Amino acid sequence: MIKRHKIPTIIGIIFLLLGTFGGVFFLRKIQLFKIGASTTATPKDVRVSNLSDISATISWVTEDATADFISWGETQKNLGNVEKESETDQKFFTHSITLTGLKPGITYSYDINSEGTNFDNNGVAWQFTTGQALSENQSSIPVSGSVISASGQPSKRAIIYVNVGGYLLSTLTSDSGNFVLQLGQVRTPDLSSYPQINMTTTLLEVSVTTQDGQTASAQIFPQSANPIPTLILGQVEDYRNLQPVADGQNPNADLTLPAGATEESKFDISAPSGTTKSTSVILESLNQGETVTSTEPQFFGKGPAGETITITIHSDQQISGKVQIPKSGSWSYSVPTTLSEGPHSITISWVDATGILRTLTRDFVVQAGEMPAFVATPSGSTPSPTPTVRPTPTPKLTPTPTPTPSRSPTLSPVPTVTAKPEPTPSIVPESLPATGSLTPTLLLSIMGLVIMAFSFAVWKMSEN
Numbered sequence: 001m002i003k004r005h006k007i008p009t010i011i012g013i014i015f016l017l018l019g020t021f022g023g024v025f026f027l028r029k030i031q032l033f034k035i036g037a038s039t040t041a042t043p044k045d046v047r048v049s050n051l052s053d054i055s056a057t058i059s060w061v062t063e064d065a066t067a068d069f070i071s072w073g074e075t076q077k078n079l080g081n082v083e084k085e086s087e088t089d090q091k092f093f094t095h096s097i098t099l100t101g102l103k104p105g106i107t108y109s110y111d112i113n114s115e116g117t118n119f120d121n122n123g124v125a126w127q128f129t130t131g132q133a134l135s136e137n138q139s140s141i142p143v144s145g146s147v148i149s150a151s152g153q154p155s156k157r158a159i160i161y162v163n164v165g166g167y168l169l170s171t172l173t174s175d176s177g178n179f180v181l182q183l184g185q186v187r188t189p190d191l192s193s194y195p196q197i198n199m200t201t202t203l204l205e206v207s208v209t210t211q212d213g214q215t216a217s218a219q220i221f222p223q224s225a226n227p228i229p230t231l232i233l234g235q236v237e238d239y240r241n242l243q244p245v246a247d248g249q250n251p252n253a254d255l256t257l258p259a260g261a262t263e264e265s266k267f268d269i270s271a272p273s274g275t276t277k278s279t280s281v282i283l284e285s286l287n288q289g290e291t292v293t294s295t296e297p298q299f300f301g302k303g304p305a306g307e308t309i310t311i312t313i314h315s316d317q318q319i320s321g322k323v324q325i326p327k328s329g330s331w332s333y334s335v336p337t338t339l340s341e342g343p344h345s346i347t348i349s350w351v352d353a354t355g356i357l358r359t360l361t362r363d364f365v366v367q368a369g370e371m372p373a374f375v376a377t378p379s380g381s382t383p384s385p386t387p388t389v390r391p392t393p394t395p396k397l398t399p400t401p402t403p404t405p406s407r408s409p410t411l412s413p414v415p416t417v418t419a420k421p422e423p424t425p426s427i428v429p430e431s432l433p434a435t436g437s438l439t440p441t442l443l444l445s446i447m448g449l450v451i452m453a454f455s456f457a458v459w460k461m462s463e464n
Contacts, residue, residue: 018448040064041115043095045209046126049161049170051191053104053133055289057170058097058126059159061209062114065091071118072099072110076125079111093211094159096172098289104133131191136288140347140361141183141197142314145228147173147208147216154178155210155233163205165195174342180314182345182363183222185288199223203240208233281309281325281350283360291365295339299346300332307350314345339366 040063050057058070067089071079083097102108109125111118120126143162147155154177162169162181166189173179188195195202199222208216208231216231220239229239281303286292303309303325311333313319325331347361 018452041066041117043068043112043114043119046112046121047161047168047170048126048128049168050098050185050289051128051131051168052185052187053131053191054102055098055100056102056108056128056130058099058110058112059170060095060112061159061211061213062093062095063213064115065093066095066115067091068095068097068112068114070097070099070110070112072108074106074108076109076127079109079125092157094157094172094209096159096170100289102130104130106130131187134187134194137184137194138360139184139194139197140359141199141222141226142345142347142361143181143183143204143222143225143228144314145179145206145225145231146177147179147210147231147233148177149214149233155208155214158208158210161207161209163207164197164202165189167195171343174316174340176316176340178316180343180345180363182361184361185363197222199244206231280304281307281348281358281360283346283348283362286346286362286364288362289364290362291367293367295341295366296335296337297339297364297366298332298334300330301348302329303331303350305329309348309350312347312349313339314347315339341366 043060043062046058046060048056048058062068067086069082069084072081072083073079083099085092085095085097099108099110107127107129109127111120111125113119145160147158147160149155154173154175156173156175156177158173158177160171160173160179160181164183164186167186169181169183169186171179171181183197184194186195186197187193202222204220204222204225206218206220206228208214210233214233216233216235216237218228218231218237218239220228220242223244224239224242229237229242231237281301283299283301285298285300299311305325305327307325309323309325309331311321311323313335319335319337321333321336323331323333343363343365345361345363347359349357349359352358
């Protein structure tokens with residue numbers, strides 16, 4: 001009968017499994033994918049901007065073009081939410097991701113995954129805290145401009161930062177190098193309120209970071225910042241003495257009396273009775289900072305019947321149009337040309353019943369195409385495939401033949417012959433080793449120990 005040594009082989013398998021699990025344990029602590037990671041994928045100049053009660057923008061640069069995403073959550077140990085920069089994993093040198101759907105007054109933590117490698121802030125997650133909920137600021141003060149290289153080429157996808165009294169705004173330039181920002185979303189440094197923007201004394205500190213690491217900067221006041229003179233990479237400008245742009249100024253009201261009228265005349269310039277206008281025009285189709293998936297969006301809202309509103313789209317080229325609100329009070333406006341992908345803003349202006357020019361401005365981002373929903377796994381990890389269970393084959397039994405006794409002749413006595421049954425073959429499952437050698441046991445045990453030793457050594461090196 002063949003001897004089967006099963007126990008040593010099982011022990012070897014146990015050692016191998018222990019080594020594998022030990023390796024996973026140690027290497028998870030140091031994130032194995034960091035080993036050999038290129039330093040050119042390391043996020044640099046990480047900044048948080050556009051911070052409000054429900055959203056925040058995180059931006060950074062890398063030396064190489066990388067496909068990045070952010071893992072974030074309300075605690076450092078639970079970064080289960082993932083926000084990708086591009087659904088197609090497109091690679092960039094400059095990176096900007098806006099997190100939305102946040103809660104007021106909450107501290108959030110986040111890591112940046114660049115080219116498959118997780119990065120944090122020296123061993124701990126980066127953090128930011130959202131502000132308290134505020135009513136929407138109706139103030140509209142656009143800041144716009146363009147960025148070019150020293151040779152005159154437009155600088156696309158450059159990061160624009162505008163520091164306003166300690167609050168940081170940011171956006172990316174379009175393919176033509178243009179950008180638009182709104183000072184209406186600026187908050188005080190503690191995020192508790194909107195500051196009073198003085199057109200002639202509130203200092204705007206503008207800085208630019210491009211894909212190839214070039215920079216530019218300028219100082220300017222809001223009265224002269226729509227548009228800012230073209231920013232040229234490699235230059236530092238001081239535009240604080242720049243006079244206001246004539247096209248950006250509101251026209252002065254003409255209060256002179258009509259020809260022939262005197263101070264004592266009975267000339268009546270009051271509005272006819274019953275024609276008092278409402279001062280409220282509403283934009284219903286767009287929220288502040290919303291992303292639209294059409295390059296020719298349609299805007300609609302409500303307002304006083306008969307009122308004429310002026311709609312201006314701040315894009316690569318300024319687009320303007322007028323709409324007279326019909327009797328129903330519902331108005332709509334379709335952009336007559338295709339908008340480029342990137343940041344834009346819309347300004348609606350009208351004159352209220354008191355003769356004051358009113359404006360309403362919203363920022364929005366054009367991103368053509370329907371974006372599919374993205375369900376993230378914790379920390380951006382890829383789920384492991386479910387192992388397939390292979391059933392152990394059922395051993396086949398060979399039937400034992402029944403011996404047939406020999407028939408003896410009647411006349412001649414013959415000794416009785418007893419048939420010996422053939423021995424029953426042992427049942428050996430195909431999945432178990434058919435040898436009693438200890439070689440598999442030793443090899444499996446050594447493999448397990450080597451994995452554990454290697455993993456422990458790497459972990460200790462990362463600790464140092």
